[in-house]
Amino acid sequence: MLYMIYSEDVKESLPLRAKARPAHIERLQTLKSEGRLIMAGPLPAIDADDPGEAGFTGSLIVAEFESLDAAKQWADDDPYIEAGVYHNVTVKPYKKVLP
Numbered sequence: 747m748l749y750m751i752y753s754e755d756v757k758e759s760l761p762l763r764a765k766a767r768p769a770h771i772e773r774l775q776t777l778k779s780e781g782r783l784i785m786a787g788p789l790p791a792i793d794a795d796d797p798g799e800a801g802f803t804g805s806l807i808v809a810e811f812e813s814l815d816a817a818k819q820w821a822d823d824d825p826y827i828e829a830g831v832y833h834n835v836t837v838k839p840y841k842k843v844l845p
Contacts, residue, residue, distance in 0.1 A: 748784060749817035750840040751807040753832040760801035766829035777809050784808040808840055
């Protein structure tokens with residue numbers, strides 16, 4: 747089943763993101779290579795593809811997991827958690843309808 751992982755950043759998270767980004771991206775690449783990643787990306791703090799110093803307010807991942815517990819465990823193990831990037835993470839089942 748698909749699950750949505752919505753993570754909210756702490757204020758001024760850009761330096762924290764930079765340090766943990768390689769490990770964070772590596773985990774996403776693993777999901778992608780397994781054919782389980784539907785989409786993933788950060789949420790710019792301003793209305794721009796490249797927010798520069800404004801940074802990001804969070805992230806959204808939609809991926810396939812065996813269960814809600816497995817999705818939550820995967821989210822809990824994100825390097826951004828250990829780095830202090832996220833202050834809140836929500837994991838919920840997701841049903842893709844379109845496209």
